[in-house]
Amino acid sequence: MLAVKFVYPDFLSGYAWLQFGRLRPVHVTLAAFGWLSMVQVAMAYYAVPRLAKRELYSERLARLSVLLWNLFILLAAATLLAGMTQGREYAELVYPLDLLFLLLLGVVAYNLVRTVLARREEKLYVSLWYFLAALVWMPVVYFVGNAMWAGGALYGVNDAIVNWFYGHNILGLWFTPLGVGAAYYLLPKLVRKPLYSHRLSLLGFWTLGLFYPWVGTHHLIFGPVPVWAQTVAIAASVAMLLPVLAVTVNFWKTIEGRWHLLSQAEQGRRFAQSDCTALKFLVLGGVWYLLTCLQGPFQALRAVQPYVHFTNWVVAHAHLALLGAFSFWGFACIYYVMPRLTGKELSPRLARAHFYLLTLGLSGFVASLTIAGLIQGSSWQAGVAFVKVVAALKPYLIVRLASAALMVASVYLFLYAFFSSLRGVQR
């Protein structure tokens, strides 16, 4: 669990234009494989044994995976800063590191799957479905994206198609099932009410599996790839509305009648303060999730693409998903789990500050980049000289910087609260 946070301070570091080309993959890799993946896997380690009603299959393997993972992140950051890259988005890491990642993924998957197989609880709660699926999908996706073609044996357009199959599916088949699985785990516990509908959650699950793997090529619309492949991707993107609505409706119905828990902690309950923060993060994360997922199909449409593709709009979209939805859920996990592991709550004052600063920062960030994206799209459409558009974006980039600073500040607050609560425990 602890290991998760060592990479944390780097989460938002990628905004310096200086040597931007080197920093950018470090930022993305640390955010995706450092922070998000590690929190989500930590949550799976926490939740799976509890849902299976037995202890983890092997504590030793789990420790090994934590060690390997931190080693992996360290090497990843070092190689990227040294300029060692494969030149494929989200798949920059050099080949040996790809193999290391597959190895540690295998260790995690083996451990958790063995735990599920030996479970003492007959029923498989929907979170377990999601975790299980993620553990099956991710190795396949990562293998296809990074290892199958031995680091660079792919040429031309097919390289792009594979890259985007991979690139979008680490989101769709890794972050999404892990995140949604964790949210399904937390929600009933936090509102003290059973899930609204198990059947609906399974509908969401199977439609996700059915449609998500097909959307990758929507990154190449109007580009030099076959038109049928673009159309398939667009259709699948639109179909993604189904699983998203399933999740949203289910969440909504589950919380119904318990909205007051968002603003005031339940009296007399253990860790009520911390749970209140966790619920805040969970619910707002759900809102971001819905927003991102409505954006997705919308921007995949051929009528919308020309205005948004290649612009900052997409950057906003990506941050809304990773930083909004999945990171908020990640924080919800931490606020829920930490007190239960250490017996101590994080300072409620700091937690509140963390929540509001992060929310404010994220909103400013997404809003400024979305507007900037629309300016870019419509100016290009109108044929305005490129540099003029670059210059026109300046105010929005300043807002973005300020928002990012707010978020960084909020994260440092969180770190401070986190470590001081730990120090208390050791004493």
Next chain:
Amino acid sequence: MRALSIAAGVAALVLAAIAVTVLLPMGDPSLYQPSPGVKPLNELEEMGRQVYIREGCWYCHTQQVRNLSMDVQYYGRVSSPGEYAYDSPVLLGTERTGPDLARIGGVYTDDWHLAHFINPRYVVPASIMPSFSYLSDDELEALIAYVQSLGGEEARRKAEMQRRMKQAMLEAQRLGIEEEMMQARVPASYRGLENPLAGREAVLVGKRLFAFYCRGCHGSAGAGDGPAARYLNPRPANFTSAEFMGSVEDGRLYYSILNGVPGTAMHPFKARLTEQEVWSLVAYLRTLQEE
């Protein structure tokens, strides 16, 4: 076993998607066979490509002209799959923080690129592209060769033409017949044109445009001594020189700004400025001459 059947189910779903969306296109020859005339990069260009990958240029620049009128208008011919047949990794890109580069070869001269890589703001004051002055001379040379190859044979031809024109310019300078050559370049129909704009307003518009587009090379005061100037050969014109300004007509200034001077860093501004704006610039340039 229930858990195992779920696992098998989800595995089947993802494999089906891989079969159709990933493997099926791989069987399509039009996606992997080079288009006619597309050749692999030479050694220097390939080295430049490695620098391009290493420095992450591809996070800010796409290399694909989409089948959209807005792309064609800015960048030229639509890209086809066969153009990328030798590229691994392929560098299509996803974001246009900077312009698309698929057709950039030959648009600018080598020395324009050199000054631009040393510091983009030397050349384009409003640029937010990072400076690459930390690259070695060899790396810069390779990077320029690579950028000049983007756009295939057509681009290489244009870049080669730029180099020949540059040699011709320098030769003319050496022989002292540069002015004749520059005059001969401008069609007679342009030379006689008169500036339809005059007065303070035009000068102020021109001044603003000059600061936005031109001062990096021509200098803030127009003396041909901007920060980019020392990387450029031939050097930027000096608008404070009475000798120079006395010898050129408004029509020639107008023509040169619109169409550039081939072989020099002075590239055409046709796509960026309206005719009105160019005339405002001419009006402004006329105010720079020192007594």
